[in-house]
Amino acid sequence: MNILVCISKAPDTTSKISFSDGNTKFDENGVQFVVNPYDEWYALVRALELKEAGGGQVTIINVGGVADDAIIRKALAIGADNAVRIDTEPKDAYNAALQIAAYAKENAFDLILTGKETINYNGSQLGGMLAEGLDLPFVSLATKLDVSGSTVTAEREIIGGVQVVEVEAPAVISCAKGMAEQRIPNMRGIMAARTKPLTVVPAKEIDDLTTFVSYEMPGEKSAVKMIDPESMDELVSLLHSEAKVI
């Protein structure tokens, strides 16, 4: 299978989040960037497993500026064969999805994988947008993925349960926990990644339909009320009459 994996840059999960320019921009100062965990741990690793089992190629694609090359090399070190970067700062998911769709239209892929969401914008938008942009079937929130010939079997989350579905490739799949385990790149992978092909392609003219105009920090929590471990009756009564949650 010829698999395309969409990867996005995200701040490391321990990053302190702050904003600059009058709270209109994410302050990248001192922030360590990683491959968005859903893209890396689930989508990319499962793509590699499918390739190892059945042959084919794994291409990663990223929409971003030159600063994204570092996380692209990381994904190559984990084992992707080659990489494509669409050279523009992504403004919203719609723009990024249609940039990737334009590339995917010109290059035949059997399977396109995305993480279920990014840990910075948490929109869960890109996969569905890409599927619609390409008019391909879309399996959202897949926790298992298998391929036999051109038939793709996936387990997906539905409201109140899980469902096993089947779809003919090509298809777009958004990947969630359960699909694969994180892989730590080894020295050989890191060395090999340096010389793997990274193609930079110019961006297309595409509108962005949404704009983040400002950011703020959530309100501070009020101080914690400590309760004696012997007095669980008191806790229950506070949850009932003060917090009004039971």
Added chain:
Amino acid sequence: MILVYINSENGISKASYEAITYANKLGDVVALSNGSLPNEELSSMGRYGATKVIVDRAVNGEDQQQLVRMIAEVAASENADTVVFVHDISGKAVAPMLSVRMNAGLVSGAISLPDDSGAIAVNVFSGKAIGNVKVNSASKIISLLPNSLPPEEVGENCSVEEVSTQAGEARIKVLSTKKPEGEIPLPEAELVVSAGRGLKGPENWGMVEELAEKLGAATACSRPVADIGWRPHHEHVGQTGVAIRPNLYIAIGISGAIQHLAGVNGSKVIVVVNTDPEAPFFKAADYGIIGDAFEVVPRLNQAIEKFKAS
């Protein structure tokens, strides 16, 4: 006109009434659903502000792209400029596809109404911050995060109109569906009881399950607990698991690492049980108990029993 898509496969959830209430503050509301839920139940959306409910009985929604075509068709015929979804498993799949189909900017996971400038607040950086988003296109799509505003009853049941749309062929075939009976799905749960590595082993979850059962709560866990197989993956909450915002989150033997907090800090009330007074979770808690879970939880179970009997 505001069109609200409601997934009524499992009945009409509280989050659905929230979405109708939200839409009712933006304009005249028409609700749209599909499948087989009886008219009496669908018409209840009128009480929250829907002027009518449109339903396509023939669309089962197993291929969510059929829902996209159905919604786009009804949005056009009803002249809707805004489509509202619940930001749940269904809305997360359907809204982005509709955004491309309708060329309509999508605000996903909205937690507020538009302000005077039209900006809508959403959680970003896994709940560590809030972003204000503006839509640049004429048509808009908003998916509303559950528990963001209380549902308000404003009227009477409304009429239900059955339609038949061109939803097209399904390209996804469902082979099997598993819906565990009696279990409360975590993403929609109002009350959640969660435990971490402090419980020492999977054999000790009995008291946690008992607590959840007594409260009518869903169960959750920290990431290492799911990774080592003590609990199923779908219970893993946090930045890389499920993000939840229940009314009550009880955390037992969980340290409160930043990645864990990111997925639960939207909870209305947080109770933390931990032996370590320095556990970071206490800083995010409303009620804290410094104590051994193996003593505190059974005591709490008894206290709830007593409370329910009174």
